[in-house]
Amino acid sequence: MDFSLSEEQQLLKDSVQRFVRDEYVLESRRKLVASDTGYSEDNWAKMAELGWLAMPLPEEFGGIGGGAVETMVLMEEFGRGLVVEPYMSSIVIGGGFLVAGGSKEQKTELLPKLAAGELKLAFAYAERQSRFDLNDVECKAEKSGDGYSISGHKGVVFHAATADKIVVSARTSGGSRDAAGITLFLIDNNSSGLTRRDYPTVDGLRASELEMDGVAGTVLGKVGGGAALMDEVVGQAIAAICAEAVGCMDVLQETTNEYLKTRVQFGVPLSKFQVLQHRMVDMFMECEQARSMCYMVNLKIADEDPTERAKAVSAAKVQIGNSGRYVGQQSVQLHGGMGMTDELHVGHYFKRLTMIDTMFGNKDHHLKRYADL
Amino acid sequence: MDIQFRDGDLAFQAEVRQFIGENLPADLRDKVQHGLHLDKEDYVFWQRKLNERGWFAPHWPVELGGVEWRPTQHYIFQNELVEGYCPPVMPFGVRMVAPVIFTYGSAEQKQRFLPGILDSTAWWCQGYSEPGSGSDLASLQTKAVREGDHYIVNGTKTWTTLAQFSDWIFCLVRTSNQGKPQEGISFLLIDMKSPGIEVTPIITIDGSHEVNSVFFTDVRVPVENLIGEENDGWTYAKFLLLFERSNSLTGGLKQQLHRLRTIADQERANGAALSADPGFAAQLADYEVQLRTYEFLELRTLGNPNPGAEASYLKIIGTDLQQLASELTLRAVAHYGNPYIRDALVHGYNQPAVGPDYAAPAAPQYFNYRKTAIYAGSNEIQRNILSKAVLGM
Numbered sequence: 058m059d060f061s062l063s064e065e066q067q068l069l070k071d072s073v074q075r076f077v078r079d080e081y082v083l084e085s086r087r088k089l090v091a092s093d094t095g096y097s098e099d100n101w102a103k104m105a106e107l108g109w110l111a112m113p114l115p116e117e118f119g120g121i122g123g124g125a126v127e128t129m130v131l132m133e134e135f136g137r138g139l140v141v142e143p144y145m146s147s148i149v150i151g152g153g154f155l156v157a158g159g160s161k162e163q164k165t166e167l168l169p170k171l172a173a174g175e176l177k178l179a180f181a182y183a184e185r186q187s188r189f190d191l192n193d194v195e196c197k198a199e200k201s202g203d204g205y206s207i208s209g210h211k212g213v214v215f216h217a218a219t220a221d222k223i224v225v226s227a228r229t230s231g232g233s234r235d236a237a238g239i240t241l242f243l244i245d246n247n248s249s250g251l252t253r254r255d256y257p258t259v260d261g262l263r264a265s266e267l268e269m270d271g272v273a274g275t276v277l278g279k280v281g282g283g284a285a286l287m288d289e290v291v292g293q294a295i296a297a298i299c300a301e302a303v304g305c306m307d308v309l310q311e312t313t314n315e316y317l318k319t320r321v322q323f324g325v326p327l328s329k330f331q332v333l334q335h336r337m338v339d340m341f342m343e344c345e346q347a348r349s350m351c352y353m354v355n356l357k358i359a360d361e362d363p364t365e366r367a368k369a370v371s372a373a374k375v376q377i378g379n380s381g382r383y384v385g386q387q388s389v390q391l392h393g394g395m396g397m398t399d400e401l402h403v404g405h406y407f408k409r410l411t412m413i414d415t416m417f418g419n420k421d422h423h424l425k426r427y428a429d430l
Numbered sequence: 431m432d433i434q435f436r437d438g439d440l441a442f443q444a445e446v447r448q449f450i451g452e453n454l455p456a457d458l459r460d461k462v463q464h465g466l467h468l469d470k471e472d473y474v475f476w477q478r479k480l481n482e483r484g485w486f487a488p489h490w491p492v493e494l495g496g497v498e499w500r501p502t503q504h505y506i507f508q509n510e511l512v513e514g515y516c517p518p519v520m521p522f523g524v525r526m527v528a529p530v531i532f533t534y535g536s537a538e539q540k541q542r543f544l545p546g547i548l549d550s551t552a553w554w555c556q557g558y559s560e561p562g563s564g565s566d567l568a569s570l571q572t573k574a575v576r577e578g579d580h581y582i583v584n585g586t587k588t589w590t591t592l593a594q595f596s597d598w599i600f601c602l603v604r605t606s607n608q609g610k611p612q613e614g615i616s617f618l619l620i621d622m623k624s625p626g627i628e629v630t631p632i633i634t635i636d637g638s639h640e641v642n643s644v645f646f647t648d649v650r651v652p653v654e655n656l657i658g659e660e661n662d663g664w665t666y667a668k669f670l671l672l673f674e675r676s677n678s679l680t681g682g683l684k685q686q687l688h689r690l691r692t693i694a695d696q697e698r699a700n701g702a703a704l705s706a707d708p709g710f711a712a713q714l715a716d717y718e719v720q721l722r723t724y725e726f727l728e729l730r731t732l733g734n735p736n737p738g739a740e741a742s743y744l745k746i747i748g749t750d751l752q753q754l755a756s757e758l759t760l761r762a763v764a765h766y767g768n769p770y771i772r773d774a775l776v777h778g779y780n781q782p783a784v785g786p787d788y789a790a791p792a793a794p795q796y797f798n799y800r801k802t803a804i805y806a807g808s809n810e811i812q813r814n815i816l817s818k819a820v821l822g823m
Contacts, residue, residue, distance in 0.1 A: 058439075058502050059432055060730050066431075126431050314821050334817035335810070341821060342743045349726035356433045372719045428715035 060352060062130065070130045072107060077138030083402045086261070089141055094219050095263040096141045104142065105174030114152055119169035125293065125355040129300040133351075136304025139405055141261055143177060143216035149297045151178025153290040154224050158241065158278030167222075179220035181211035181267055182287065189418035191226070191287045192236045198227035198274060205229075207242060207272045208250075217265035218255040220246055225267075225274060226283050239283035242274030249273075260408040288363075292370045295417050296358045299351040302377045302413045305406045306344045309388040312403060313337065316392055333391065340384050347380035368430050371423040378420030381410035433729070435502065443506050450514040453479045461777045462515040465689075465791035467638075470553070470595045476517040477524075477550040487524050487548060494532055494540070495548050501732040505678055512681030520592065523547040523554035525673050527600045530617065530666050534658040543598075543619070557587040557601035557620070557644060558667070565811050567602070568611040568664065572646060574603035574618060576653070576660075581605075581618060583626075583649040589805070593629050593642040596622050606661050617663035619655040626650075634801070636794035637772060671807065672741060679748035680725045686755035687721060690714070693762045693788050704762060717754060724751055739820045742812040749802035749809065760796040763789040770794070 062070065080100060089097050104110050113128050114120025121127075128149060135144060152171055155164055155178075170176035187193035196209030207227045217223055222243050231238025244251065252268040278286045314337055317328040327333055354373035360366045385407035389396035396403050414420060435443070458472055480486040488504060490496030499507070512518075519525070528547050531539055546552030563570040572585025583603060593599065599620050606614030620627075626649040632641045657666055694705035694714065704710050724747055731740040760767050766785030773779050774790040783790065803809045817823040 058435060058729060058732065062431065314823070318823065328817075328821075328823040331814070334821070334823050335813040337821050337823065338743075338813040338816040341816065342747060345743060346723045346727060346747070349730055350723050352431065352730065353433070353722070353726045356431060372722050375716070375719045376723050424712055424715050424719070427719060428711045 062126075066126060066130055069112075069127060070134065073109070073131055073134035074137075076103070076107070077134055077140065081138035081140060083405075086139055086141065086405075090257075090261040095216075095257065095261075096143065096219075100140075100142050101174050101177075104144070105172070109144070110148055110174055111172035113148065113156075114168050114172050115156060115164075118164050119172040125296055125358045128293075128297050129351065129355040132297045132300035133304040136301035136409075137308050139261070139305070139402075139409055143179070143219065145294065145297060145301070146179045146216040147171070147177045147220065150180045150290060150294050151220075151222075151224060153293050154178075154180070154241065154277060154286065157289050158282070158286045163243075163275075163277065176222070177216070177220045179214055179217045179223045181214040181217065181223050181225045183212045183214075184210060185212060186233075189422040190234065191291060192239060192284050193234045194226050194228045194239050194283075195233045196225065196227040196269065198229050198240060198242060201271075201273070205240075205242060205274045205276065207244065207269050207274045209269055211267040211269070213258075213264045214267055215258075215262060215264045217246070217253060217267065218263055222246065223267070224277060225269070225272075226287065227274070229280055236284040238281055239287075240280050241277040241283045241286055243277050244269075244272050244274045258412065260412045261405065288367070291417050292366060293358055295370050295374050296351075296354045298413055298416055299347070299354055299373050299377045302381050302410060303344070303348050303351045305410050305413075306347055306380060306384045309384050309403060309406050309410075310337075310340050310344045313340065313388045313391050316395075327391075336387055336391065340387050343380040343383045347377055347384075350376040364430055368427060371418075371427040371430070374418060374423040375420050375427065378414040378423070381414055382420075385410040435506070439500075439502050439506060442503050443510060446507055446510040447514065449483060449485075450510065450516060453483075454514065454516055457777065458517065459515045462517055463689075464788070465775075465795055466777045467775050468517055470592075472517050473520055474550045477519060480519070481548055481550065486519070486550075487528065489525070490528065491532060494544060505729070505732055508678045509681030509684075512685055515685070520553070521673075521677070522556050522591070522596075522600075523550075523552065525677075526556060526670050527554050527598075527619070529673050530600070530657060530670050533669065534617075534666050538654065539619075539657070546597075552598055553592070553596045555590050555593045555596040555599050555622075555644075557590060557599045559587065559589045561586055561588050561643075565808055567667075568615065570602055570604060570615065572601065572603050574605050574616060574651070576605070579653050580650045581653065581656070583618070583620065583646045583651055585646050587644040587646070588632070588641075590629075590642045590644045591640055593622070593644050594631065594639070598622060599644065600657075602663050602667055605663075612664040614661055615663040615667070616660050617657040617666045618651055619657065620646075620649065620651050624649045624651065634798065636797040637770065638794065638798060640798075672738060678728055679744070679752065680721075680728050683721050683724065683748065683751050683755065686752065686759070687718065689788070690717075690755055690759050690762060693759060693786075693792075696786065696788075697762055697764070710762070713758060717751075717758060720751060720754075724748060739816060742807075742815045742819075745806065746803075746809045746812050752802050753799050756792075756796040756799040760792045763792045767793040767796075 108121055109131055111120045112123040116122040155167055167176060182191055184195055198205040198207045207225060222245055225242050225244055226239055227242055228238055229240040250270045250272040254266040258264050317333055318326050320327045350373040354369045357369035388403050389407050392403050395401050461468060477486055487495050488497040488499055492498050524547055531543050558567060560570050560572060574581040574583045599622055601618045601620055602615050603618050604614055605616040608614060626647040628645040630643050631639045632643060633639055695703050697704035699707045728744060734740060766789035769784040
């Protein structure tokens, strides 16, 4: 039992911290959010150069072969900086699908490009009726010549506009809520039959609605094996996003503590009021609990027992949801009117934490899933 | 980073389990498992079994009777005892006053007091709180005035757990009114058989007799029973508090959850098991997630040489969970939280149970567990400590 980082992991942490400090002051993030793509291609190239894009990918395909802890280290620091580059969509999820389900040919062709920053991926799974059930899929894929032809709607596909290829879940057989009969496909973003509606999200990212009408797709993984693949890779994504949330929470906790020590009211710093001291301690304890569960899930995500793994994932997501809500709301509250302003970074972290709860199932969803496991 | 126990840890875990299997009598295990009343003899019996194995005081220095264990082994040991339904070790001697004696006491004091603690022939209680000094402990007024070779002690201590069984009490007493309140406090060891000591029971809302008032009227205490220096008692008291707050609670919480689940599987609601009721199932799942979080919070602090801040938040969160489990248990037994038959809480009650037999302790335990957020420094005091020590407020 050991909760410390190895020397390599500590070096990685230091280097991401430097990047976030140098490239990610709030003003530059604001410019990125307002730019055409919503992030910086220069930053992406830099991430490739520093080996972060290659980090979780296997060495035989141009990767570095890092594990969940390395991803956790990266994501936590990205959370601290509110980094907007599509690391989650492209590397953690897109790369995760290629590694877990890609054929030898797909891996050989795509993974080195992904690691080099020459290829970006996105993941389209949500549908209007599906809510958080990954297996509630109405998009249809029909055999067409050598490949498949996909039709249907996908919603809130993060970073779809800038992706080269999109991983899409579609039904090759079975009823609309069956786990059996779902297949994953890779489609090209410039395919004929694909219509995209791009928009910004409330927390400064980008997403799209996809309408597919006979879009050509190549199978990723086994036909009918989509549910198992999604379960595995989305589990990894949740473990990673927990780390991002921990980074966000720590910044809010530190910032709010600092603010209470400097803001003077009634002739004394706010930090002298016991009611605020106790609120701060409760925020601090939420941060520590969230961090514990973040470590837990990232250390258990490779567990062989699928139930144990699923329980770890859902338990962590519940805790992150609870902690993120409390820390986010209270940070705004304790900053008073300033907390309400777009000018201050506090609100931006609050928004990100709030949206993290909606990603891959909110607290309610995972509590129910945990109870059913 | 990894969360695997080492091979050595697993072997150790098996060794502890085997020891419990061979030494804990079934009826004693039964009492603990069902939350029934334990007598002093029950505690003493088990503490002696542990001591025979050399495991009663594992955190003591090896030369005094401790064991050289890794932090994980201490953790495994504590949790195996709880999960195996062993009677709890009474902390006042072995975990509380003993570290003060072997850290700050004289050679004579070590020789005189530690053996009795080890073999459970000397039973200790803690004289800290007073009627006028609860959270504000440093305001305590029990006076010790030096007269030749003795201190003359006058005052009242309260909330004194198991004083009715005790041979000795370790007390914070006022020896000076100079300077800050903390600066005039001394740490005295007092023989409970001394003339002038009177113990009266305080019955708590659950109907049990755990705590007492202890009155001191002109009690003569030999000067050699003073720990360390006169007026330095606050330092020793703070040191002791760290031990008081650093017990692992995970095993006990798991046991509470296990009991709760068993009850929820047997209770019926809407034609099915209560555990299948979506509302109750969600509360159970929510509790389990919080418990997992707590477990990992505890694991992260293992082996931390300076457990001050962690001890405070573990106390807050752990006792919140103890209370929540007891509340859910009471809710689970529904109507049968009402009957209160004192004898049914004692092992060997031979009347048929009123309602299911697991229901009898539910309400008393719920009421009793309200204490956890109040004792050992209330959870509000812990927040005060954290805001200063960790957040620098």
